[in-house]
């Protein structure tokens with residue numbers, strides 16, 4: 001672990017993977033941990049890691065808890081030797097006047113004894129740009145993007161200087177696009193000027209990847225960076241790390257292949273259909289049978305076992321359904337109860353599949369992925385090659401597998417990510 005240079009704290013699980021994916025593409029060797037580990041990374045398995053991303057679930061919890069969890073992650077990252085800390089939040093700046101972006105930023109600044117940091121969710125490749133401190137999602141302002149109706153973190157103001165100022169005691173300022181366009185020396189001068197004026201946090205404009213790369217150079221040596229995942233593309237070069245295929249190298253894949261899908265998003269519905277149309281084996285899980293008390297897990301594993309033994313290629317087990325079917329079961333059981341019931345079932349099937357020798361597993365659905373990772377008792381993921389934007393293959397150890405064969409290739413796809421042929425393509429990328 002002596003190589004670790006960048007320590008990252010992400011406020012949710014799929015956001016952590018998004019950040020890790022950007023760092024890998026910029027040349028870093030990255031491990032993502034599920035929560036703050038209670039021991040050092042296993043040097044035998046994860047030698048020569050450049051960055052660690054600690055995935056928290058702190059975006060919408062109480063600010064005091066988010067602060068406590070983030071400080072715990074910081075301490076662990078510092079103990080591993082991290083030279084620079086990156087606090088990663090959502091590219092739509094998901095937060096409320098109570099937090100958690102502001103309070104966590106200030107707590108990290110206090111702990112690092114630093115008087116200045118930046119804040120920008122800009123990620124032009126993903127349609128997020130910041131202009132004069134205002135966040136645009138595609139062509140519209142944040143507060144017209146649909147985010148104004150978010151159930152937990154409604155974003156009703158696109159002016160990030162104002163949004164962040166409402167969350168912090170320190171003064172918030174702006175480094176605008178004209179300054180960024182003049183280069184990293186101009187950004188550094190602007191930072192010195194803001195500092196002298198008593199500004200502690202600067203929102204930074206960025207309209208293109210070039211802006212992010214310029215900003216990255218100006219952030220060399222800054223103890224704390226706060227951003228979406230976009231800024232990550234400009235940081236590895238500060239540590240003399242250049243993009244390379246080697247960064248995404250994972251151990252060789254072996255074992256059976258399976259897809260588990262609990263996402264009901266439009267993209268996943270298309271992916272399930274495309275996989276079936278391509279002639280692969282698929283089994284649909286009916287939530288009403290789970291609710292009726294059938295042993296759906298045993299039935300699914302009994303269906304899968306002979307096919308896996310015959311090495312018939314990837315198979316799919318899915319609860320993915322169209323909106324009408326989902327609404328119908330939710331109407332009977334309640335939204336929360338239906339979701340948790342299906343998640344528990346798919347997670348138990350994931351365990352069973354790994355016990356049957358599956359070592360290449362695609363999981364579709366953010367919550368579903370969380371449930372499966374937990375059921376497989378996975379604590380750390382090494383990040384590998386990208387399948388589609390934001391979705392890399394990962395490698396993890398699971399003690400659910402037979403001793404000596406605990407290595408598992410895993411990809412965790414959040415609902416709307418990935419092309420229609422994602423489920424087949426994933427295995428081709430790994431091969």
Ligand code: ADP
Pocket residue numbers: 262263264265268287319320321325326329330338339340341342343364365366367368369413414415416
């Ligand atoms: P996404 O990333 O698309 O949002 P998630 O896994 O996060 O996917 O969320 C999907 C939710 O829907 C999960 O709680 C899952 O258990 C639930 N679910 C899956 N299939 C069904 C179904 N057929 N009926 C009702 N709920 C379902």
